[in-house]
Amino acid sequence: MIAAGISALLSHWHYRPLQLATLIVGLALATGLWTGVQAINSEARSSYDRAAAVLGQDTLKRLQSKTGLPITADRFVALRRAGWLVSPVVEGTLRLGRTRVRVMGIDVFTLPQGATSFGLSGDTGIADIVAGNDLVLVHPETAEALSKSGLNLRTSLQVVPGDLMADIPTAWTLLKRQDFDYLLLASDQPAGLAPLSEIAPDLERIEPDPQGDIARLTDSFHLNLTAFGFLSFAVGLFIVHATIGLAFEQRRTVIRTLRALGMPNRTVILLLLTETLVLALIAGLLGVVLGYGIAAALLPDVAATLAGLYGASVPGSLALRPDWILTGLAIAFGGALLAVGQGLWRIARMPLLAPAQPRAWAMASLKNSRWTAFAAAVFLLMSLTTAWFGGGLSAGFLTLGTLLLGAAMLLPALLILALRLGARTARSAIAEWVWADMRQQVPGLSLALMALMLALAANIGVSTMVASFRYTFTGWLDQRLASELYVAADNEAEAEALRAFLAERADAVLPIRTTEIEIVGLPVFLYGIADHATYRDHWPLLERGENVWDRVAAGDGALINEQLFRRGGYRLGDRLPVAPGWTEEIVGIYSDYGNPTGQVIVSHDRLMRYFPDIPKLRHAVRVAPERAEALVAALVGEFGLSPGNILNQADLKRFSLRVFDRTFLVTGALNTLTLGIAGFAMLAKLLTLSTMRLSQMAPVWAVGTTRATLARLEMLRTVALAFLTWLVALPVGLALAWVLLAIVNVEAFGWRLPMHIFPADWLWLLVLAMIAAGFAAAIPVWRLARTRPAEFLKVFAHER
């Protein structure tokens, strides 16, 4: 009985191989994009974990100077002599050719347990490092980039890409230093030690950081990627749901017959469930392979983005990880079961004597349209509520999700309404039929159209967000990078000589002084600036009190960046605790895009009074743009400054915009893929429906319309439906952009961007949507134009 049942059910797929292909490809695409994004996230997170675990930063406490200055070798020796189990680390960045690496100098003999997870304790090179023969340990990927550096390289997979491990003397040589950045504290310290405040009062204990800065900073980036992956998955799931639904509908008669012949309903359901799981397994495996391909293709761009935006080093190559393979398969099973659920439920409840005539899926959907519209209204209301009252990133994503879901569910009702209105303009019988037929097609095509609408809305929303960001960012760069040159000296003596040199040759030399402080538990950079027109005329203030610049110059007020303003919950006029015994009134708030941390700006003199020891090495230089190049040449000639010490405004802007553009390459790629999937959904649906359409076309053909005309009208209908879908997607996309700019970005990055609209982009998207719909309709239309009259006749004659 089981075998007969299976063969009867499977014969459906044998008879409709295209439907089977659509189902598998749809589920594989959905799984593939989701898995691809998860693979990228998983690769990056594993890299952050490795970075966070370097030298036990995730488990070991450390000692660090309270002022942020380096720790001298004497201090280390004093602590060791007092019995403290500490191990020195020197850390710095180094540019070797075109490669930038983080040099980490360690002392192998004193390194505490838990700080040796980078290969030193195992296979590679410990003897060489101990022997002090200038050996450095790097990741194989870094080794490749440094192959011509002349360093004595050894590779270890345990070293984070971009890191370079060496013993202290080697690191000192590379970094041209003779001190330490921090001292690692072993977990078990001997009893009865002299307190730290006595031996080294200038040092403080820093708690281990299990997550790591990079993981924290990049959280929102990965959340965005996940959201995109989920959107693509949802779009793919529309295909699966539509195909499975149709297959169930078409098999109602077979199922009824099987039951009438004595197969229990439970067995039928079990067989269908097994069939779904087998198909999901095949599609899931294909999806995982596809996801690997997508992730491998996108990872280099993601790695570049993470490096550019957050300074995070992620390898550009992908490792196969069981976690995302299993997640991919699980999501394929979950998606298939979700899609099949409704069909199984209907079959479970279908009475044995239900009409044998298969009810058209379209008709069933039409009957459900009121409920769907009602549910859509509920979702949209939820979206509005969370946008208005919700807080936090999850509320932002909930707003996005309910907005998209509500809009997608409302689409069929809106399309039917638009088509009803359009039908009123019809003057000829054919026009009347075209409008009415389009209306009748909506339920059958609704899932594919919803997928298209989601893809279009996501495209409009994300591109509006990115373009608004770019537009604002470009303007902001012009304001923020007003000085022509940024010059840094290597030491105080050189800085003094530089200032004297520049005083005669530049229009102004503006000191850049900064130190790191903490405000309400947040790390904040405190800047001191001179009173100059450069700031007064250009600084991008979002809100300002009266006489803002006069007050800052007089040491009677501070400016804070938008991130600190939002995260700290401040308002203009609030007093800011800058340092013990020092508060400043907030007199202005400025935009500070791309910066993950808070910033405070006070007068230069006031900063130096409270923090007299901060280095005075960096300067902004105002000079006529045409004289900038000559001045750079003079500086290099006079002081031998390296390229890293002199930054040109134009280069800096170019670099910033390049980083910006690369950051959104991945988003653009995912956008295109989602649109591609939606196009495939349309194609799949139109192909599936094309045979069913014959019965609607045949009477019109019989009363005197040519096949060519019918084919043209069919194409027109599909393109017109795509156009109407685009019309609905437009406001949804703009609402999406608003949510991204006003809620998600604010929560994720701490800044709010003004929204700019770019109608040319929408029109371009319309063209793309029409082309996608045109391509999707091309095969069914071509088939229709070439349909032999005999096929139409089958509709009329059941005997011959």
Place this chain on the structure above:
Amino acid sequence: MLLALRDVRKSFTTEEGPVDVLKGVSLELDAGQHLALTGESGSGKSTLLHLIAGLDAPDSGEIRVAGADIAHMDDPQLAALRRDRIGLVFQQFNLIPSLTVAQNLAFHARLAGRLDRDWNTHLTERLGLIECLKRYPEQLSGGQQQRVAIGRTLAARPELILADEPTGNLDEDTGDAVIDLMLQLVADVKAGFILVTHSVRLASLLNRRLHLTHGRLQ
């Protein structure tokens, strides 16, 4: 002469090989003349009707409608022939599901560019469809649907009406009522009429009858 067929032949290819459905059929029909075509299942009645309507092409022979040889017409010419001169009524009704009864009734006439609203209203009343004008085909009974199909054809006032088992999906009483009404209205428009039917009883209502057996007329 409204319709003239000379030695029309048609065969179909099946898995078992070619099947000759029509083996040299010839017939003539004058304007306003009514003809009943009977025959067993598979005798080729529907095929013959489809060939006359230009829905399919014969393998050989000549089919002339109002003097024009349709065997040499291309797709647009055949479409124009069906639109302007011929009316079709099918067993399966074949109404357009997306249009209302009123729209279905007027569809063919509007397509042919000769909608006569008075005649349309008259037809609607005679067919008893006044109450159903705003409904969709799926909301009608079988008899009502067939009356709409007949109304659609007659509204266009074609010269030749071809009906393929128009009562095949109806019970006997409803079928008789429908065919009576149809014959009256066909007489009103003075069209030539070919009725394909299994029923000898129905065929006897028409003044001329032909029987198709194994692809040949008797």
